[in-house]
Amino acid sequence: MKQIILIFALASLSFHSKAQDSVSILFIGNSYTGYNSLPTIVNDIAISLGDQVTFDSHTPGGQTFFSHATNVTANNKIKSQPWDFVVLQAQSQEPAFSDAQVNSQTLPFAIQLADSIYANNFCSEALFFMTWGRENGDPQWAPISTFDGMNGRLRNAYMRFADSVDGAVSPVGSAWKNIRDTYPSINLYAGDGSHPSYAGSYLAACTFYASTFRKSPVGASFIGTLDPVTAERLQIAAATTVLDSLEQWNLRPISEHTQAEFSSSVVGLMANFTNMSTKATNYIWDFGDGSPISTDENPSYTYAADGTYSVQLIAESPCDSDTIFSEITIGSIGLNELDLKIQVASFGNGEFELTTQSNLLGVSVRDASGKLMSANVDMNATTARVNLSELSTGVYFVSVRTEKGHSTLRLLR
Structure with missing residues (x-):
């Protein structure tokens, strides 16, 4: 990250900052992205706010960064047009493992994917999908055996991926923690305690809207199957998480x-x-x-x-x-x-x-x-x-x- 003090000081949450009205996004991920059709929810939110998303996706279940980097379909989709953003989501556990394992099995392929994105269009943004910790953590390793432990390691890993390739982060995991801490009655998980419920996918979609348009999702009329109070709380959590820390997430205007x-x-x-x-x-x-x-x-x-x-x-x-x-x-x-x-x-x-x-x-x-x-x-x-x-x-x-x-x-x- 930045080593000297060059600070973007925001006078307030820039909920209505000027930004582009349409973006193109390619989502490369797995079932965390595919559940509830996250890209479609992002587009529905954008349309309800007067904006538009041109999108495509490649989300086979269980895919790692290695799988994405060596997948012909994923690479052909990257080359299919000069995307504004290419979203990169790793397998749900792999960024949370030990630094040595991530350095050898995950980071090199994050870099390879970003290189492919920039080779297709240098002006594309490699946007990393910071995912969330499992509801009760992952018991196979003590440091990630709780939600907070796993969520923290995922956050740090995705930030490191972005820093390594001059990319950006959509901080869904941080917004997820915000909701868990503030409104624990909102269930963000599907029955397996790992994949997102519709509320979880809606929170992720609001976070992606704020990350790509640099505008607030608060007031979006599209709320899917949610009640208005829950939808508004998710919108606000996404807006504050993203827009209060644009510099932290490396979210630059196009x-x-x-x-x-x-x-x-x-x-x-x-x-x-x-x-x-x-x-x-x-x-x-x-x-x-x-x-x-x-x-x-x-x-x-x-x-x-x-x-x-x-x-x-x-x-x-x-x-x-x-x-x-x-x-x-x-x-x-x-x-x-x-x-x-x-x-x-x-x-x-x-x-x-x-x-x-x-x-x-x-x-x-x-x-x-x-x-x-x-x-x-x-x-x-x-x-x-x-x-x-x-x-x-x-x-x-x-x-x-x-x-x-x-x-x-x-x-x-």
Whole structure:
């Protein structure tokens, strides 16, 4: 996951954020996806909210990632069109097993599947279906012998799969835990304590709607066989699980597929840059001192003089491009972004509070083009109140300098 502090701060649950009105999704899974026809429920929810899903699926029972990766039908479906999303679901137990077993028997085939997806269309999103723990866990291994134990290992494994391939996660298992903790009377399981009941499939479908459209399923008129109260509770659980943590699940807008990101360290006059961009193929660096640009992936650069410089990275791909700025200070006190920790609190309407662990020296705000913005910043020793309410909606880069280091925050107005 991301190693420096670049934070998307959401002013509130973005239940009505702008997103595409139609998506294409290929579901590759097994009976957890096939039960109750999950893809159809996703489409029915979307239609009831004025959106549309073009979908296909391949869901033979008991399939593992190895089975999917070596299956002719699954691979032909991947190649059948340039999908917006290809959903990947492993066999229900395999991601929860020991790390050594997952590393040898599951992860390599998750990577192989993602490679096939990107080879067909680099701009497709490999979207991992985080499944849920069994009702009473899996008794064959102590760490997964309870629901919480199994659910936690599944969560961690699917997050690792996504991180390994620059993919994303639809956090159905986390929404599942939300409902179990909050409304234990809602039965999410079929009689075997493993497969989903209709309520379980509906919860999964709401989670996929929120994950792919980046919009809330709350208010969907399609509720299938559920009563309205239960349906609304499932809709809300899916919305809060997904939309409150879009960055955590790596859920990027389709229009912003490529994400620029880097960290830096300074020794004397030399700066070393570590590129952590997502789904990028080309890089353009401007070191902020008028020198020629660099197209290296992870450049090192020696400045001619001490000073503070605004470094720009443009990350490009066949899908789109993204730009990020970060200030670095060159001199006897080299500032390293990896050393600085900042807490961000959002108060809504573009107002944020930044709390650092050392005394603040300055805070500045730039827009996505790098232009320095006039924002209201109220700063004391270790806390800064940043008010972006008078600026246009969009992404802003907030540069924070302290006695111990420097970091750039990515805030969403």
